[in-house]
Amino acid sequence: MTDDHATDSTDDADEAVPDDAGIPFWRRIPTLVWRTIVGAWDHGIIGWSAQAAFWQALSFAPLILGLLGSIGYFLGWMNPDITTIIHDRIVGLAERTFTPDVVDDLIGPTLDSMLNRGRAGVTSVAFVISLWAGSSAMSCYIAAITTAHHQESVRNPVWQRIFALIVYVAFLAGAVVVLPLVAIGPSLLRRMVAPSWGPTVSTVIDIAYFPLVGLVLILMLTTLYHLALRHPLPWHRLLPGAVVAATVFWLATYILRLYLAALTRSGYTYGALATPIAFLLFAFFLGFAIVLGAELNATIESLWPSSPSRGVRARHWLDEQRAELAAGVTDGIKGLPARLGSGALARRPRTGAEE
Template sequence: MKNFLGKIKNRIFVIFIDQLLYRFARHNVVWSGASLTYFLILSLFPFLIVLLNILSYTSLVRERAVLDMLHFLPMDIQAIIEVFLNDLSSSSSQGLLSVAAFIGLWTASSGVKAIIKAINMAYDYAENRHFLKLRGLSVLFTIALLLMITLVMISLILGPMLGKMLFERIGYGDSFMFLWNYLRYIIPLAYMMLIFALLYKLSPNIGKNLRIPIREVLPGAVFATIAWVSLSLLLSYYVSNFGKYAITYGSLGGVIVLLIWMYYSSIVIVLGGEINATLEDMRKNGLKVNPEKSAFYED
């Protein structure tokens, strides 16, 4: 085994896996995911309150659009969110909804704050920013996320009309709808990748005069986007065909599925940061094995 490891240990991919596994164990990513899940669960419904409040100011987007964006999630989770949105829109006045949105924004930012701390742990940076500065950054991220989700939905609604008009001007109007069958999936993925990239770029507490180039956070952003969508689809398929949580847990089945989905989503977010941090550490070490941060090798 030692001879085999000696032959392959200088390959970049093996070095990457080695250093990533070390970070995975050292930072206890599984525990971080569980901790992050708690804050995200507390933040989910306040976040939806704020999003619903924003959507109420546009005639283009309705509550149904939120569910259309979550079609790849298990039906149990969609049902929970749909009941919440229906109850909120039917039983709340606009004034109360606005007050709830303001409080919800503060509460929802707690989930983003937990993500920022988890990403700092991945980079081995101490989170020593002032409480108000960290909370302000969390609120700004939350607002940016809300606006991007709204832009995604508006893009998906106006996209066919605007795209067809543009293609008709250049004489390819009939070809657009075929192209749109792919674009309507690519657009949300592109926005999602941008959100993850900005999160990984701006979260680390690296000092005033230092910046992380956007190209260095793209690997983690691409991984987080693909892994999150893939895990959501796999969980949806598993729950629909094999995991009979409703039979086992009764009316709590949907809540259990939501917790499982949030837990895996949290691990994916943290792991994306760990991937970026691993690649950064490899570049600093000249793409060589670092025995001090190795899961396989020793000095």
């Protein structure tokens, strides 16, 4: 399918809002908000978020095992104390969820084995399981984003499933490096830095840690929005949705942290029950934020259509040339019998002498 669909969508958007072109931006914000909400509801934001949350929950345990098995190979490049730091943080989190026997007999020894040396076998099996479930979650995100931009029928369904697997693997490769840095926080990150690096690095971490984490999150969301579309919008046009998605996700996680803290103070039993519920809500709100950001980008594109980028124009021109070439070849084949029946190749009737 060519870019005619994208061009038609742009033309429809131009025809849909010709009288609003001169209205100031701030006066159209209510329209933007309302259309985003209506579009998200019509496209099934609750269903997409729930599907993605299910697949994320299914892939979480093998993903953690795979990440821990991979991190064990890289810890030797950093401060030796990082092993103790990561071990203590994970065990401390597990102690608030599981019984002491489970932590001492199962979780602790497993962490020691995986963090002190890489576990290729565990990593391989865990990643195979997480690839299946995680790529299914990514497929939900891509399907929701393409539906928001009315491009759900542009990409072949089989190729879209394979494409979701490729995107998931790419994001997973980055997560091996990014997620540990995000999880440990700036204070523990300073302890991980080698003392020979001096106080300058600690100062940089204090100043740049949270802005850098936010920037990385926004860039990852923008990249997802760009890659998911068969006919992508310019990068800067996808930033508003990424910012809104990151903000909604941050607010949701902040509320969930308050919820977990309140239940933990109520006692061990409530804290243990609240942990899986909080994780499911965390995964749900992550999907909710991503889909909502995609709907916002689609609404902005419908209200303020963007001009096609050079890449889109180039692909459109190539599609036109291919279509013209194919039409010329088809016409040539259709006219071949007529040309064979005339001129030097024409079949002459037999005369009486020849008979």
